[in-house]
Amino acid sequence: MLADLTRVTITTKKSIHAKKFAKLVFDDGTILDGDGFGYSTTVFGEIVFNTGMVGYTEALTDPSYSGQILTLTYPLVGNYGVPDPSIVDEDGIPKFFESSKIQARGLVVHELSLTASHWNLSMTLDEWMYNEKIPGISGIDTRELTKKLRTSGVMMAALVVSDSEIDVDEIKKQLESAPHYDSEQFMDDVSTKEEKIYGDDENTVVVIDTGAKHAILRNVRDIGYKVVLLPWNTTYEKIMSYNPKGIVLSSGPGDPQKCPDTIDVVKKLIQDNVPTLGICLGAQIIGIAGNTETYKLKYGHRGQNKPCVNLENNQVYVTSQNHGYGIKPESLDKSDFNLWFTNADDKTVEGIKHKTKNCIAVQFHPEAAPGPYDCKFVFEELKQLMEKN
Numbered sequence: 467m468l469a470d471l472t473r474v475t476i477t478t479k480k481s482i483h484a485k486k487f488a489k490l491v492f493d494d495g496t497i498l499d500g501d502g503f504g505y506s507t508t509v510f511g512e513i514v515f516n517t518g519m520v521g522y523t524e525a526l527t528d529p530s531y532s533g534q535i536l537t538l539t540y541p542l543v544g545n546y547g548v549p550d551p552s553i554v555d556e557d558g559i560p561k562f563f564e565s566s567k568i569q570a571r572g573l574v575v576h577e578l579s580l581t582a583s584h585w586n587l588s589m590t591l592d593e594w595m596y597n598e599k600i601p602g603i604s605g606i607d608t609r610e611l612t613k614k615l616r617t618s619g620v621m622m623a624a625l626v627v628s629d630s631e632i633d634v635d636e637i638k639k640q641l642e643s644a645p646h647y648d649s650e651q652f653m654d655d656v657s658t659k660e661e662k663i664y665g666d667d668e669n670t671v672v673v674i675d676t677g678a679k680h681a682i683l684r685n686v687r688d689i690g691y692k693v694v695l696l697p698w699n700t701t702y703e704k705i706m707s708y709n710p711k712g713i714v715l716s717s718g719p720g721d722p723q724k725c726p727d728t729i730d731v732v733k734k735l736i737q738d739n740v741p742t743l744g745i746c747l748g749a750q751i752i753g754i755a756g757n758t759e760t761y762k763l764k765y766g767h768r769g770q771n772k773p774c775v776n777l778e779n780n781q782v783y784v785t786s787q788n789h790g791y792g793i794k795p796e797s798l799d800k801s802d803f804n805l806w807f808t809n810a811d812d813k814t815v816e817g818i819k820h821k822t823k824n825c826i827a828v829q830f831h832p833e834a835a836p837g838p839y840d841c842k843f844v845f846e847e848l849k850q851l852m853e854k855n
């Protein structure tokens with residue numbers, strides 16, 4: 467059936483829940499004023515930037531943005547609105563949202579579009595954020611802000627949206643005592659509490675949920691496997707009780723060192739040669755399990771046009787990325803892995819393959835959402851490992 471492509475347009479004179487006062491307060495003392503939208507509240511988190519031109523629905527619901535205040539460098543945001551969250555695919559996986567809620571703590575934009583127009587629109591960005599109790603600030607020079615973060619590195623910040631005058635000194639005090647992003651433990655919030663099953667194919671892939679995006683589940687379904695989604699700290703014995711053909715370690719928020727249980731499980735998966743694919747946080751966890759080290763990048767990679775070189779064929783792929791940690795290039799030499807992909811911009815590690823076992827991992831997002839589909843073949847590589855096993 468053809469989709470109904472009738473265009474829906476919503477125009478508002480200003481943010482419907484417009485708040486007079488909005489400020490960004492950085493832990494280096496910088497204060498930026500703007501216009502509030504979304505929900506009136508104060509949040510604290512690591513402020514990061516994403517250079518994608520589209521994809522705010524997917525980015526905001528990506529669990530990897532938990533604990534972070536997301537800045538979008540593209541200057542006009544909200545012009546295609548937000549789709550209906552209840553639309554799901556044939557497996558019951560939401561089609562347009564990467565998880566069940568907005569995961570970023572707040573949103574920073576240059577201009578919030580007052581007109582939203584799209585065939586698939588069900589509400590404005592402002593309404594959605596209001597409903598989800600997430601604050602937003604517009605009128606910020608996001609390019610200048612990006613230059614600042616590129617120079618000094620990501621840092622903690624407060625985003626305040628308020629109906630009354632903001633007491634900056636009080637916010638500064640609260641920011642000082644707010645938990646630092648690097649020390650936060652996100653798994654209990656982002657991981658499923660119980661097993662979830664998608665599809666009824668004969669063969670199973672277990673996805674270990676350290677903050678999985680829906681697109682990861684959909685891509686595993688697309689290569690023809692039933693998906694069993696399990697909590698981040700499921701034991702090796704429990705995982706193997708599903709008789710999986712392979713395992714996917716998902717993306718997710720925070721420092722990979724905060725997932726020691728998952729690291730221990732991966733050591734056993736590698737030892738027993740169970741076909742395994744790691745994505746982003748999952749790649750870092752696999753790296754640690756196979757004797758590499760991880761580190762924090764100065765300002766991370768967040769965008770949809772990050773060039774990566776596949777060293778097997780010397781071809782460059784355009785990839786979607788969202789990470790603040792990485793695998794130390796110099797730690798690969800003494801590890802169990804060979805370098806598979808490297809970042810063409812800064813030569814950081816973007817993919818690794820185990821030297822002897824069926825274990826592969828990519829730092830970028832082959833599932834895209836948002837972003838290009840160039841690297842879908844990574845799921846096919848997992849399939850090949852599972853079929854030859």
Ligand SMILES: NC(=O)CC[C@H](N)C(=O)O
Nearest residue numbers: 717718720746747790791
């Ligand atoms: N998208 C992800 O999986 C991110 C991984 C990790 N939290 C990082 O920031 O590097």
